[in-house]
Amino acid sequence: MIMRNGIAMGKSCMSALAVATMTMAANFTPVHAGTLSAEQSLGEALFFDTSLSKNGTQACGSCHSPSVAFTDPDKSNPTSKGDNPFLFGNRNTPTVAYAAYSPEFGFDANEGLWVGGQFLDGRANGLQAQAKGPFLNLVEMGNSSRAAVILKLKNGSNAEAFKSVYGANIFDTPYKAYEKLATAIASYEKSGEVSPFTSKFDYVNKGQATYTIGEARGLKLFNDPMKGNCAACHISTASDDGTPALFTDFTYDNIGIPKNLNSDFLTNPAQFNPDGLNFVDLGLGGIVGDESLYGAFKVSTLRNIALTGPYGHNGWFDSLEDVIDFYATRDVKPVCTSVMLSSSAAVAAGCWPAAEFADQMNTDELGNLPLNKWEKISIAKFLGTLTDGYQPGGIPEPSTWALMIMGFSGIGARIRRRGRKLIHNGANA
Numbered sequence: 001m002i003m004r005n006g007i008a009m010g011k012s013c014m015s016a017l018a019v020a021t022m023t024m025a026a027n028f029t030p031v032h033a034g035t036l037s038a039e040q041s042l043g044e045a046l047f048f049d050t051s052l053s054k055n056g057t058q059a060c061g062s063c064h065s066p067s068v069a070f071t072d073p074d075k076s077n078p079t080s081k082g083d084n085p086f087l088f089g090n091r092n093t094p095t096v097a098y099a100a101y102s103p104e105f106g107f108d109a110n111e112g113l114w115v116g117g118q119f120l121d122g123r124a125n126g127l128q129a130q131a132k133g134p135f136l137n138l139v140e141m142g143n144s145s146r147a148a149v150i151l152k153l154k155n156g157s158n159a160e161a162f163k164s165v166y167g168a169n170i171f172d173t174p175y176k177a178y179e180k181l182a183t184a185i186a187s188y189e190k191s192g193e194v195s196p197f198t199s200k201f202d203y204v205n206k207g208q209a210t211y212t213i214g215e216a217r218g219l220k221l222f223n224d225p226m227k228g229n230c231a232a233c234h235i236s237t238a239s240d241d242g243t244p245a246l247f248t249d250f251t252y253d254n255i256g257i258p259k260n261l262n263s264d265f266l267t268n269p270a271q272f273n274p275d276g277l278n279f280v281d282l283g284l285g286g287i288v289g290d291e292s293l294y295g296a297f298k299v300s301t302l303r304n305i306a307l308t309g310p311y312g313h314n315g316w317f318d319s320l321e322d323v324i325d326f327y328a329t330r331d332v333k334p335v336c337t338s339v340m341l342s343s344s345a346a347v348a349a350g351c352w353p354a355a356e357f358a359d360q361m362n363t364d365e366l367g368n369l370p371l372n373k374w375e376k377i378s379i380a381k382f383l384g385t386l387t388d389g390y391q392p393g394g395i396p397e398p399s400t401w402a403l404m405i406m407g408f409s410g411i412g413a414r415i416r417r418r419g420r421k422l423i424h425n426g427a428n429a
């Protein structure tokens with residue numbers, strides 16, 4: 001474990017959410033797959049175009065598959081394989097669904113918190129900037145240059161559509177074509193096809209479905225600051241502009257996740273991971289150059305969470321039940337004295353490994369929660385209502401993503417954050 005001399009950070013939640021009334025105005029109207037704009041349809045095709053990777057085996061959609069809410073369908077590794085199947089990334093692939101709502105990356109001086117951006121450490125400011133990364137990332141799609149990607153695009157099956165959207169001469173300037181490639185993909189990621197808001201939770205809020213007793217109890221515990229307190233960060237109410245709850249406020253926190261010694265990234269060749277087994281993920285702190293934020297990652301949306309395991313930025317958690325137990329007992333159970341390769345091993349052993357950055361982790365809002373076994377199960381049941389594709393009055397069919405299209409307004413709208421303030425405890429003031 002890395003020791004940081006005396007740097008500790010305290011935050012406290014001044015959530016006014018308490019137990020919110022979950023009714024809201026539904027101001028979005030259904031649209032159908034066919035109503036994607038020409039640019040969005042092109043973006044969709046490019047998102048799933050494997051020919052744009054070095055060896056032709058991988059597209060954005062390979063790691064962000066609609067079959068599991070735009071995450072990696074290959075659950076056999078905590079992080080994702082690249083186009084070169086012997087290379088692995090260092091982070092668990094997050095969902096692309098609802099990412100469009102992340103505001104611009106920046107420091108909110110009022111709240112004393114970093115907020116927004118794309119990637120788990122916020123290093124890309126917006127979807128278009130983000131989409132330029134994976135094509136050239138050597139542990140992802142593996143291309144050597146922008147020009148190499150554009151050459152593939154020019155010779156591939158989407159070339160005509162690309163020209164019809166961006167002009168017949170677009171391939172004459174590869175740099176510009178690369179920008180447009182990212183623009184097209186971002187426009188698709190902003191469509192209602194990627195963020196459909198069709199979960200049971202959404203239908204309950206529109207008065208078209210009813211929770212089971214367990215789900216209703218789970219929601220209450222999720223919101224209750226004296227119980228789960230989850231909504232302090234995973235906002236469960238609609239924003240002022242009517243955007244349905246996104247289950248994240250897009251801020252950053254260190255929740256004390258242990259190192260994942262089972263991560264295949266650790267055994268990547270030295271060229272891709274010079275630190276070997278000693279690799280630590282600094283998270284936001286590494287991007288903004290602030291040691292007190294080492295180990296802080298963006299608050300994940302919990303929409304579709306039942307489909308998107310494994311969990312945590314390094315994929316160490318194998319189940320939602322384990323994540324919830326971790327929030328409740330992180331500071332209660334003893335620290336493990338031997339290596340635990342996954343959360344289920346630690347749960348079986350009755351301990352939790354030390355956090356990767358224990359000195360910086362949040363001890364105010366989580367780590368020791370008064371939740372009994374049944375209450376934890378209820379929270380997991382409630383989280384199960386956040387899966388898109390619910391059929392009100394019928395049986396949910398998660399596989400028919402294309403049929404669950406709902407439009408929505410206000411992409412990129414600023415979301416409402418609770419007044420969660422960073423309080424320096426004197427150690428680093």
Ligand code: HEC
Nearest residue numbers: 059060063080081091092093094099118119120131134140
């Ligand atoms: C090899 C698997 C893989 C491929 C291929 C891939 N991604 Fe990702 N994606 C990831 C991982 C892992 C992260 C998190 C990385 C990080 O935080 O450093 C991520 C993050 C993202 C995010 C940010 C989500 C958030 O909540 O911050 C978006 C958006 C995204 N990817 C879109 C794309 C697009 C567009 C492509 C294709 C151009 C693509 N991805 C290709 C694995 C992949």
Ligand code: HEC
Nearest residue numbers: 228229230232233253297298299300311312313323327365
């Ligand atoms: C202080 C803010 C905060 C609170 C309170 C909080 N979370 Fe989180 N949650 C986060 C952050 C930050 C992450 C991402 C951490 C990481 O990957 O390092 C996260 C991640 C998660 C994940 C994993 C998401 C994924 O895609 O891998 C789940 C599940 C989750 N939280 C559920 C809950 C539940 C249930 C509660 C209440 C018992 C809760 N959270 C309370 C901040 C919070």
